[in-house]
Amino acid sequence: MPSESLAAALARAGSAVELLRNLSFPPSTFPVKPEFTNWRSEQRAWLDSCALLDQSHHMTDLFVEGPDALRLFSDLGVNTFANFGPGKAKQFVAVAPDGHLIGDAILFHLDEDSFDLVGHPMVLDWVTFHLERGDYKATAERDDNSIVRQSGPPKLYRYELQGPTAAAIVEQVSGAPAPDVKFFNMAEFTIAGKRVRGLRHGMAGQPGFELFGPWEDGEAVLGALLQAGQDHGLVRVGAKAYSTANLGSGWVPAPLPAIFGDDPLLAEYREWLPVGKVGSIGGSLDSDDIADYYLTPYDIGYGKTVKFDHDFVGREALERMAQETPARTKVTLVWNADDVTAAVGSMYRPGPGAKYIEMPKARYATHHEDAVLKDGRQVGISLDVGYLANEREMVSLATIDSALAEPGTEVTVVWGENPVSAKPAVEPHEQVQIRAVVAPCPYDARETYRAG
Template sequence: MSAETLAAALARVGSPVDLLRNVATRAHTFPVTPEFTNWRSEQRAWAESCALLDQSHHMTDLFLSGPDALRLLRDLAVNSFEGFGPGKAKQYVAVSPDGYLIGDAILFHLDEGSFDLVGHPMVLDWVQFHLERGDYDVTAERDDNSAVRASGPPVLYRYELQGPTALALVEQASDGPVPTTKFFNMAELTIAGHRVRALRHGMAGQPGFELFGPWADGQDVLDALVTAGADHGLVRAGAKAYSTANLESAWVPAPLPAIFGDDPLLQAYREWLPLSAIGSLGGSHAPADITDYYLTPYDVGYARTVKFDHDFVGRAALEAMAGQQRRTKVTLVWNSDDVTAAVGSMYREGPGAKFMDLPKIRYALHQEDAVLVGGEQVGISLDCGYVANERLMLSLATIDTAHAEPGTEVTVVWGEQPNTAKPQVEEHRQVEIRATVAPAPFVQFARDAYRTR
């Protein structure tokens, strides 16, 4: 892993766009079993019975404790912390001084003064940077994901149970009834004689639980879940199926962090941040100005998360954006004939369309493809893949509000021109794929019901 800082790499290359679109970063993979059966059946399980997804290895944990832990987190988040006590969790969202997204993660309030921030490293790096340079009485312990951890197992096991039978399964595996738990609240269970924390959660547009505890207890808990699951249609889901769950629930997993401005805080951050922490930028959306890739919390559906009841980095800029939302998060349903033609081009004389590696066809960590209406760009497609439950290729996108009405016909430009030097990019040609705007979340159950169950 390179020790070069992002600032040094930018000084060497000159343009952040050239750096990120051509960075020699390996493909992003989940360091867990790709498939236990096949990813189509595993996707179907969270719609029809219950899928068990092992989240122990692919996310990073930043454990924070101490008298100033809550103050540190509040100083960097757009979220309100009113009523946020132990046993609760929230989608934690941070922005740059200019009000653009740094990223998001899940924040667990474990005990008084004790928190676990979990997710992609973008927000965790941002919080750790401020902790190290600020005046906070906070102790931090970082547990990187299993792809980059220096040695040893994770600190915690983390199992996601999703689907209509998830509650019945957990009740059978527990040594007692499952308490009624509101969405994004936690309960404590006993499974296989071990204390287990259970977050009421949903990653695939279905009801479910995220169960976690000390790594040493993980195999016992897993065995108990699998045993109980035999009566409830449990299917273990691997990395391929898991990577598509967000397409149904409409979570955008990896917006490009807005860290390339001239603000002294961002300059200091780039000098602190290793180049290896930055993922590749790909797609047909290819302006020369890095700020044209930035997104706001409003662009990706976090309007209700933003609360101006406290001071935080980026508050003034974000307040100026409030009420001026230009884009709306939507699902795009790709035209099946056009997708079939793109895939079929690899069987004819080339170059063909950019390869679509099912089920997740995103080939850069930060995927941004142009969305057109009448030849003019009206938005960005951000994450894309195939959902067997719908037999459709879908993408999550943010598009101009004037074109966000369900049923609107748009075009997604697939592939890069010219081809970039990322290892994931082969010689190919751009193709246009018709698409139809649909709501986000796409699944009716997710839109109407799962948060209330």
């Protein structure tokens, strides 16, 4: 039986907010071993030595091929596609007709007329919808993550090496100097006799490569990396530590896709999209208007990505936004240690206490949005929260009123729901207010990340 469409589910629930707040969908999960040692030490590795993160299982790949494949991405992406040839990659960002975010993913230009869009399903679904309804000479093959895939292994393995010794490991395992390629450009290696593609990457201001190739080559490549890594402090990183990597680099992993507006294109999309693809919303933000949960590219630091050198869905709306001073700015919020300790400590006293704060990642819905207050007035949204062992701090990524984005500004994050939703991950609890201080974003490498 076909899955219920989002349009049908909305008609049944009567409200987008009501539907999404009570859906049982969890946050994105990482179907790899939770810890190889312990997540605190594993977090340390990408700053001190080198972390090996297995990305083979938790992201979805959409392979698009054909003479119109590039035109498809250009019609939907806010990015420029000038000089985007094979061997390059970019963070692909798509918006709705009103300029609010649909989502983002990494777009690999593999070969002539051949692309791989890698990320959470939200933006991949949007691209697939437009390919099916449009006049494009292109085809798509989807490889869902290992939780969703019906059978068999992934099509590709994908290993990320990050940290000060990453280049040395690549040189040793390939028997050649690390290639001098620019950020988000690709190179080729021979590892364990296998052809390996590598994307020049960076996380927490440190050098790195994302290595990938056919799944059947993965074990041989992994074995060679682990062997070479013994000389360079290589640490395998499990799902727990990996889930926090974005907090230091400043990437917002799952903004709510802005697909609930009145535009006829969005109405058609909701008829096409199964409700199981939309995800849940969680957190203290409490508005009956689903638009209050939306983000723009400017809210979370993607303004520099927007280029008006081509036509794309949402261009007119973004052109208007670009003429205005950004209303909100992406920041890191450092949560007050005493307030976090009190919230956690409430679990050990008669309840109900504060909403459970899971370690190291505390998000409990697909799209997490907590209200940020200043003097009792909402001034922003806290989007993703977790613990960084290197700093020994609980932090969250947030977008707040630009006038309050100066580091050192004091604000308050509301933690917990009122009313409590029906999501299985939400127990009876009371909302608490946690003080926080604005800090730069990205945070892990606030002095070196942009330069790197």
